[in-house]
Amino acid sequence: MKITLLNGSPRNGNTSKALLCFKDSLDSMHSVVQYNLYENSIKACRNCNCCQKEENGCIHNDDSNKILQTLIESDVIVFGTPVYYWGVSAQIKLLIDKFYSVNSRLTVKKKIIVIATGANPLDNIQYDLIDKQFHAISDYLHWDMIKFIPVSAYEPDDITGQNDIISEIKETAISLK
């Protein structure tokens, strides 16, 4: 399978470590690509609607074009995001808004996994909000959201040693066939 990991954290912290753990647990038969969105330049959607009138996609010729093409071709997308103010990071949201320019080409059955890391404990509403947002997006694009993994971690290395979470991440990766 073609698996694309999207890292929405700007630092080498918990999301990066969760995604590395996921990647290391995948069967070698998969073809795997990761984008660290912070290292890419993505301009915000202007709602100019040009992408709806022409075939050429977004008028911004930025790094989102190559990432979207990879997502269109992917069987599995793993979204890794830190929780910023009860939601996903700006890096993730900038890319999600660009889905609008290729909605019809993204509307193909895909498996979706979301890992969301915040400082607050797991009973905080922020994890439900992010889970629901990705379920709504997945329903809209006919995707199959197979797993939401909330992580409570504040300092960049706090995920290390959280064995239950690490096992859940590994098992989710191993389960992909």
Ligand SMILES: Cc1cc2nc3c(=O)[nH]c(=O)nc-3n(C[C@H](O)[C@H](O)[C@H](O)COP(=O)(O)O)c2cc1C
């Ligand atoms: C701008 C900003 C906003 C944040 N907002 C929240 C928040 O709403 N809820 C929360 O639990 N943690 C919040 N945090 C803490 C981060 O989610 C936390 O440090 C997390 O470990 C970051 O993930 P990372 O290590 O993968 O970058 C915020 C951090 C920053 C920098």
